[in-house]
Each structure stands twice: as structure tokens, then as C-alpha cells.
Amino acid sequence: xxxxxxxxxxxxxxxxxxxxxxxxxxxxxxxxxxxxxxxxxxxxxxxxxxxxxxxxxxxxxxxxxxxxxxxxxxxxxxxxxxxxxxxxxxxxxxxxxxxxxxxxxxxxxxxxxxxxxxxxxxxxxxxxxxxxxxxxxxxxxxxxxxxxxxxxxxxxxxxxxxxxxxxxxxxxxxxxxxxxxxxxxxxxxx
Numbered sequence: 754x755x756x757x758x759x760x761x762x763x764x765x766x767x768x769x770x771x772x773x774x775x776x777x778x779x780x781x782x783x784x785x786x787x788x789x790x791x792x793x794x795x796x797x798x799x800x801x802x803x804x805x806x807x808x809x810x811x812x813x814x815x816x817x818x819x820x821x822x823x824x825x826x827x828x829x830x831x832x833x834x835x836x837x838x839x840x841x842x843x844x845x846x847x848x849x850x851x852x853x854x855x856x857x858x859x860x861x862x863x864x865x866x867x868x869x870x871x872x873x874x875x876x877x878x879x880x881x882x883x884x885x886x887x888x889x890x891x892x893x894x895x896x897x898x899x900x901x902x903x904x905x906x907x908x909x910x911x912x913x914x915x916x917x918x919x920x921x922x923x924x925x926x927x928x929x930x931x932x933x934x935x936x937x938x939x940x941x942x943x
Contacts, residue, residue, distance in 0.1 A: 759903050764895025766866060767828075767855040771891065772848030773819030775810055785811030787822065788846035792831045795838045801867070801919065803829060804843035820847040821854075826863045828855040830870070833888045836881055837874030841867055853894050860905050864912035869899050 763769070772790075775782035788806040795803065815822060822845055823829075831838040833851040841863060848854055857863040876897055881887035902908050 757903050757907065758900055760898050760900055762895060763855070763897050763899060766861045766899065766901065767857050769891050769895055770821050770823065770827075770854040770856060771819065772850045772852040772854060773821070774849045775814035775818035775820065779814075782811055782814030782817065783808070785809050785814060787811065787815055788844060789814075789820070790829055790842075790846055790848040790852070792833065792835050792838065792849075792851045795829065795831055795840050796835055798840070801841060801916075802843040803840035803846075806846060810847060815847055819850070822847055823854050824856065826857070828857070828863055828867055828870070830855055830894075832894065833883075834886050836887060836889055837870070837877045839867065839870065853889070853891055861901070862905055862908035862912050864916065865901065865908035866899070868912060868915045869901060873897055873899070 777783070787810050788804075789808045789810045790803065790806045791808065794806045810818075810820065814820070823842055825842055825844060827842040829840050829842055829846075829848055830853050831851060832853040855863075855866065857866055877889050877894065878887070880893040880897070881889045882893075902911065
């Protein structure tokens with residue numbers, strides 16, 4: 754192992770917060786000002802950052818359920834069915850119970866951890882249990898080890914470089930789509 758790097762369990766690097774769902778039978782819990790994330794918000798958008806959700810809840814819905822208001826920067830990690838899919842909260846929000854939300858401790862860069870979790874999806878699936886659908890438990894998730902630079906400055910630099918690569922890939926994908934549209938238009942004219 755490279756000097757300056759360490760192995761640590763996810764439970765040592767983050768506070769893991771479960772999601773929750775207000776009662777759907779009580780209308781006053783819904784359509785409020787708090788974003789409430791479901792796994793489909795993550796899988797439909799497939800973006801690194803999530804700022805808005807399809808459904809919202811009210812303050813009363815939040816306070817009278819097991820849902821928690823999560824801070825900006827929380828890693829929203831799907832823990833059921835689409836295990837390992839994730840985004841970073843770009844606004845305060847709550848999630849349903851299909852999540853294990855990771856709030857990074859002060860010496861952990863959330864974007865670095867976001868990238869470090871991608872290769873661990875198979876490990877999450879191995880640890881998942883269930884008969885109707887698979888789910889990774891909080892205790893199983895917190896036991897998974899991650900290799901991470903000890904210095905948060907190095908974590909941030911690595912995350913920045915990976916983020917730059919993501920931006921380049923996104924730009925190239927948009928350019929490819931534009932070229933395909935031009936080609937399609939040209940073929941129709943011919």
C-alpha cells in the first residue's frame with residue numbers, strides 16, 4: 754500500500770442515516786417544500802449531483818416519520834434493489850427507506866468517497882440479503898473497507914481530477930449526440 758493511504762470502514766468515515774417514508778394516507782405530509790428522494794430519482798437522472806426530486810414532503814411529514822433532513826453533500830446511496838446507485842445531495846433533502854445516506858466526517862471528502870464507492874458495488878451486492886428484494890443493512894455497509902488518502906487535501910485533489918474526467922466525458926457525449934443529429938438530418942435531406 755502507498756504511504757499516506759489508509760484502510761478504513763465506511764462506518765468510520767461517515768455517519769450512516771436511514772431514510773423513511775411519511776404515511777401516504779395523510780395528505781398534509783406530502784407536496785411540501787422538502788425534497789424527498791426515491792431510488793428512481795437516482796436511476797432516472799444518473800447524475801453526480803441531485804438537487805430536485807419528483808416528490809416532496811412537508812415539515813410535518815418529516816417530523817412525524819423516520820425520515821431525516823440530510824445536509825448538502827450527503828451521499829445518497831441506494832440500499833435496496835438498485836444497490837450501489839448513488840448521487841450527492843446538492844440541496845437539503847430526505848430519502849425513503851431504500852437508502853443508506855452517508856454524511857462524511859470532517860476529515861473525509863464526500864466527492865472522493867463517492868468515487869471510491871463505485872468499485873465496491875459488487876461487495877455491497879455480496880453482503881445484501883432478502884427474499885423479496887435484496888437490501889444491504891446498515892451494519893453490513895458500515896463494515897466495508899475503503900482505501901483512502903489520510904490527507905483530505907489529497908482526497909480533494911483526486912476527486913477534482915476524477916470530476917474533470919467526468920466533465921470531459923459528458924462534453925464528448927453531448928458532441929457525439931450533436932454529430933449524430935447532424936448526420937441524421939443530412940441523411941434525410943439526401
